[in-house]
Amino acid sequence: MVATLIALTLAAPPDLVKAQKLFDRAQYEKALKALGERCDDEMTRRPCERLRGFVMMALGDEGGARAAFVRWLAEEPEASLGPDVSPKLQALFGAVKREVLELRELTVEPLRLRAGESTWVFRVDKPEVELDGLALFVALPGRESFARVDLRREGDAYTGSASAPAEDGEARYYLVADLSGVPVASGSESAPRSLTVRLAGSAPPPPNGGETSPFDMPGLGAPVPAGDPLPGWALGAMIGGGVVVVAVGVTLALLLTGGSDPGQLEVTVTFRD
């Protein structure tokens, strides 16, 4: 406690020190007032949220304590409460920590792209914890900026869609989950996750550190939809490669399904008056 007080004295604004003293005297309402509505100061945010969690719990506001711990752990996922903390607080903190760690590990399932599709469908496995929202920020190959895609809960997953990319390469992304009003990110704009994108008909990219998709296999695709401008060599390659595509796809399907022949459903959408 003395060490905490010293640390706060050296690094913290006066309100945080005051709040700690008031908390130690069991003057929880005043301690909360001394903390203010938010812990905005970057230097003291973590000890501020930690103390706020203790104060809220003492006031019987478990939801407020939980939110404070979420904000703290979102910045410092390896944080711990330390010794001499009540079992109730330890249990709450431990539960929040597991939730935050789970959200920080969320990933997008491999992106699937086929000929004729103008839309990519993204899918994220639903985490154990209930979310108030989940957003995907994705930068398609060749693009610098991230576009936001709000994901919608569908059964045991969150899904969303975006316009399909026009070129191969690495797609970068990060996810931001809304956990009780607190954003918890998996990846970031400065440290995004990555997915290898390969359009049907193009050569596989060289091995890299990016995530690869089980669907991202040579031959599992179909020609680029008609109507897109294509150089002559590409058109010839696609036509000539069509047989290879089918043959490889059938072979892979046989290997994957233990011998049963794969079939195809070719869906065509038309309008009729």
Add this chain to the structure above:
Amino acid sequence: MMQRCGLLLVVLGAACGGPALVVHTAVRLDAQLAGEVTSLNVYAFGPERKDGVMLTCPTLMLGDVAPTDKRLDLLDSAVVAVSGGATVTLDEVAAGPNRLVYVEGKNAGGVVIANGCTEYIKVEEGASSEVEVDVYRLQ
């Protein structure tokens, strides 16, 4: 009585010069619904769930289980934008006698407003059958 929303999915068996097990599926939309349904989710399932329970069309149609439920034997799926001439291929539909095709129609906001389903679809060499999948507006 369910209101037909004019969306008819016809599954035809035919050979088209590629692999033998190709089933052509034509989706016909009534002009009245063209402005509402902007995309379709098409799913192909095996008949048995991973927990041993048989999958049926009513289960999906009534929303008892989501098409993305991991217990389902999802063979393949795709999204197709509802526009004239758009195509999509599900090319990993394992052969067998009892395949199930489930279709969801979504509006521009991504909300499912219609669905349809057909089961007992044969994806077998030499099979040539016509199967109709009627997509109804959700009640």
